[in-house]
Amino acid sequence: AQKVTQAQTEISVVEKEDVTLDCVYETRDTTYYLFWYKQPPSGELVFLIRRNSFDEQNEISGRYSWNFQKSTSSFNFTITASQVVDSAVYFCALTPENTGFQKLVFGTGTRLL
Amino acid sequence: GAGVSQTPSNKVTEKGKYVELRCDPISGHTALYWYRQSLGQGPEFLIYFQGTGAADDSGLPNDRFFAVRPEGSVSTLKIQRTERGDSAVYLCASSFPGTAQFFGPGTRLTVL
Numbered sequence: 225a226q227k228v229t230q231a232q233t234e235i236s237v238v239e240k241e242d243v244t245l246d247c248v249y250e251t252r253d254t255t256y257y258l259f260w261y262k263q264p265p266s267g268e269l270v271f272l273i274r275r276n277s278f279d280e281q282n283e284i285s286g287r288y289s290w291n292f293q294k295s296t297s298s299f300n301f302t303i304t305a306s307q308v309v310d311s312a313v314y315f316c317a318l319t320p321e322n323t324g325f326q327k328l329v330f331g332t333g334t335r336l337l
Numbered sequence: 338g339a340g341v342s343q344t345p346s347n348k349v350t351e352k353g354k355y356v357e358l359r360c361d362p363i364s365g366h367t368a369l370y371w372y373r374q375s376l377g378q379g380p381e382f383l384i385y386f387q388g389t390g391a392a393d394d395s396g397l398p399n400d401r402f403f404a405v406r407p408e409g410s411v412s413t414l415k416i417q418r419t420e421r422g423d424s425a426v427y428l429c430a431s432s433f434p435g436t437a438q439f440f441g442p443g444t445r446l447t448v449l
Binding site for chain 1: 368370372377378379380381382385392393395396426428430434435436437438439440441442443
């Protein structure tokens with residue numbers, strides 16, 4: 225079965241502080257993709273990143289960085305120097321090979337205040 | 338348009354009524370997806386179209402739910418005999434096959 229766990233329901237962060245959002249996933253597939261989406265108060269899901277299961281290199285995009293560790297089945301997301309515009313719900317998601325990489329399985333989200 | 342659009346943005350209906358929710362994908366995207374998001378939860382997959390055909394409808398909760406995409410572009414999600422438990426935000430996404438899905442703003446359905 226496929227599952228994504230975001231244990232942090234809500235995180236309060238002070239502006240300019242760094243914050244890390246945790247994501248742990250479960251899948252039996254050896255090939256899969258991992259994603260992060262942002263859902264601001266307007267409600268529209270905004271795509272942030274897609275990472276292939278064979279690529280464990282960390283990635284940085286501006287104030288955002290992602291740490292993928294296959295050994296612990298984690299794909300954590302760090303926001304550096306947080307800003308008011310970062311307030312949103314953040315979802316981690318997985319598409320396993322057995323769905324043809326088409327079906328997104330989402331976690332329950334972490335609300336960043 | 339530049340992004341995925343969904344209409345209506347809000348729909349209020351009475352229990353037992355029929356509703357249709359529309360999705361207009363990003364131009365050129367051949368794959369289209371429907372998800373349902375309940376309050377405080379992540380989106381849950383309903384159905385996926387590749388072109389005109391439903392490639393995977395395993396997420397549709399029961400036979401009251403049906404979706405079509407007759408010309409391979411716009412899709413309509415149809416719900417018959419609505420129940421209060423159908424109240425949720427219905428999200429549509431589109432993509433080129435195997436690439437990231439881009440979501441629309443959603444339709445908030447309220448069944449009274």
